[in-house]
Amino acid sequence: MSTQTEPLRLACDTHTHTIFSRHAYSTIEENVRTAAERGIELLGSTDHFSDMLYLQRDIRNYQYYNNYRVWPREWHGVKLLHGAEADIVNLHGDLYGADDVFATSIDGTPVEPISMQDYVFRRCDYVVASVHNKWFARNATIGQATDMYVCALEHPKVLTLGHSGRSGIRYDIDTVLEAARVNHKLIEINEYSFTHVEKSHEMCLEILERCAETNTPIAVNTDSHISAEIGDFRYVPKLLEEMHFPRELIATRSADAFLDALRAAHIAPAEECEPIPGL
Template sequence: MSWERICQNCSFCQAKTGLLRTRSVCVAPDGRRGEVHASDAACPAFRMTPKAGFGLRGRWGEGVSRSREASRADEPAARAATHLSPAGGAAKLGGSSKRGAPMLQLACDVHTHTLYSRHAYSTIEENVRAAAELRLELLGSTDHYSSMLFSEVGSMERAQGYDLRDFQYFMNYGAWPRVWRGVRLLHGCEADVVDLDGHLFGHDVPLTHEINGNPLHRQLTLKERVFQGCDYVIASVHCDEFARGVSLAQTTRMYVRALEDPKVLILGHAGRAGVPFDVGEVLAMAREKGKLVEINEATLASHPSATSTCRRLAERCAEEGVMISTGTDSHISCGIGHFDHVRSMLEEIGFPRKLVATRDAETFLGVLERAVGTSVEV
């Protein structure tokens, strides 16, 4: 099976070619080290290879020839024996990181994108499949809700600048199952902060009709209509032009006001937004409201210049007792649940596990209900 804890499926198992034969060797820093057999039971340092994690390899010589029915029958026992770590594959419950400390478990990915975001490449089903492969407990789908999706057009059909019909994707979330392939599924969006008052995209776009042309019974803004279908919102800055050259007090107020929005649960990738702010004041508001500060995998992986800022933000969260969320910000399914950089940084800091809201589904759902009032029935 692809998820078996055997040397063949471990990243630390390497092939060494000698004069007479090729042998398998364990190179784990705190593992058994030395020569091993591919089918040997793995040592505590086991880290599943990406190929094994995605079901592309099984036991040495067996491939994946066992039937799908037999595989499913074995899954309950496998889950009882192992807990699959999203970043590195399988880690035994109570297992160790490379430094010998308990490995930080991140069982939720709550910042992900689908094709709807236009510069992303996977469907929601592909994302769910990827989450299920890694045995994630919870997946949050948070497509962009911003001017990046559709341009403002002044036609008769778009008299208010933006057409509600372009955003109806967020209004049919009820078609999604709440549990899909064993993964709890949450509906969200990543909304752009658009001004120094902390307003979110669509706050100033009034609506008069539904997508089918029927008049609304009461006046709503585009933001209000979209947020009705969301379990939670990530508030992020993508275009910082409006915040250039302004005071620290103004940018701090912007983030504080964004966190005050009733539907906002997470302050998104603040470490790479390029907008400085008073960290202490913003974290105080997050703690007061029970909101989360995101440590973003894509930022650490693709924006090395922002690493020190993100690290300091995480350290301050630990010092101030502010809970964090972890999101891959994946724009393609193969990135779902892979938290290599986030986990490494949090472990180096010694970040308190109790402050990681995404450590398991129960914790995240509890934070969501307390902070936003969203109670998800499964």
């Protein structure tokens, strides 16, 4: 039985990227093998769903997501979840791909019209919602930015608000954390934000402190873009221990805890994919 005196161990990494993201460098199996070697119980693969990938919003460019069904749910002893990191694209909190509607499949066969977002999300177990191109929010008020993040958290497929401390957009933290609690969603504490982006430290720490004070659940992830970084938590666990962060609020402390968080958020399971063991 775990006690607070034992070293904190994070057994999940639920925001990671494969070579599909184009500025990442490893295959899904390379990521899974590294996760297994490092004792990670559950890996979530969340490639970018964003304008960062392709100039043309063509459904064929995103068929990668449509074939998630072929991924083993248990691979090299690691539970494997399908996801996407979807860009928040405006101050309304809308996510990428909602307005792009297609009426043909990847081979040109006529199908019922479907948005590119629905086409991708229906195969996902969950979505991480993040801001990357913050140009649209350059003149946003704190209130507008707050509403943006609240709306993103209310999307039925979103489980995690990704690296909001690194995006450089100021918002009312307590209001967003309240929305996360009400909707049973997670606030991400991103290892990359601490180890690679020094200018984001102050805001990330403020978010983390308020999560502890308001009992808001978090997901600690590497945001790895190469297999060598999968499960490589060098900074955040030490920080959590130093501040005596409540372990029961860390959804990525174990596979069971993360699946409990997914269940609590009432997110519809991925269509036509094998059920998630334990969910």
